[in-house]
Amino acid sequence: MSVNPAPRAYQVVLTAIEKDLRSGVLTLGDQLPGERALAEKHGISRASVRDAIRILDVMGIVRTSTGSGPNSGAVIISEPSAGISQALRLHVAAKGINVREIVESRILLETWAAQMQPRDTVYAQQVLDRTAVLIMRMDDPQLSRDEFHRIDAEFHVLLASTAGNAVVESMMESLRNSISDYVAASIPDDESWQPIVRTLRRQHKAIHHAFATDQRERAAQLLEEHINWFYSQTR
Numbered sequence: 001m002s003v004n005p006a007p008r009a010y011q012v013v014l015t016a017i018e019k020d021l022r023s024g025v026l027t028l029g030d031q032l033p034g035e036r037a038l039a040e041k042h043g044i045s046r047a048s049v050r051d052a053i054r055i056l057d058v059m060g061i062v063r064t065s066t067g068s069g070p071n072s073g074a075v076i077i078s079e080p081s082a083g084i085s086q087a088l089r090l091h092v093a094a095k096g097i098n099v100r101e102i103v104e105s106r107i108l109l110e111t112w113a114a115q116m117q118p119r120d121t122v123y124a125q126q127v128l129d130r131t132a133v134l135i136m137r138m139d140d141p142q143l144s145r146d147e148f149h150r151i152d153a154e155f156h157v158l159l160a161s162t163a164g165n166a167v168v169e170s171m172m173e174s175l176r177n178s179i180s181d182y183v184a185a186s187i188p189d190d191e192s193w194q195p196i197v198r199t200l201r202r203q204h205k206a207i208h209h210a211f212a213t214d215q216r217e218r219a220a221q222l223l224e225e226h227i228n229w230f231y232s233q234t235r
Helices: 009-023 035-042 046-058 080-093 099-115 121-138 145-161 166-178 180-186 190-212 216-233
Strands: 062-065 073-076
Touching: 009 035, 009 046, 035 046, 046 062, 046 073, 046 080, 080 099, 080 166, 099 145, 099 166, 099 216, 121 145, 121 190, 145 166, 145 180, 145 190, 166 180, 190 216
Parallel strands: none
Antiparallel strands: 062 073
């Protein structure tokens, strides 16, 4: 007969915090009780409480800092992409997930977002204005590869955000971050990078134009071609 293992002590804290978030006892910006108070409340060691806080920190549920005052200790935040990104990076490194699967997921999310009518037209216009600036910055010949990749990632995440789906936006940011090191390492030198970056600049401008002129299907098609092309250059 199989026996389910007893839950680890820190899981008691995670379950209790989830319950308090669901019920509204805890909300964004609230400070968690101190380690001693949580340990006494749940009948576990302070070490187990620290384990729970570390997990919540990695998951993007709390931000921890030392000192005293309302912003010290563990404060409730919500940065879902942080935890998802870290998990994906580790699974890619462990070969449980491969880069091609990340690329396919990006295509699925970005093309879906491109075809959705913006929920907030004012915000969508702000995104178009912001991404136009990013395109100009990516045209700078003195821009480093690392900075180009950072701006490139911001460009894609911003465009996907116009669909108004927070889960898609978080997943987009996580997927980009999960293979950022792989992408950077796959292009060996600046000589190899120059023809690639010229094509990327042209593709970004065409994608932006499709969004700006409300050519939703065209934008989705260009995004799929763009992502597949870049992946083919980095294998």
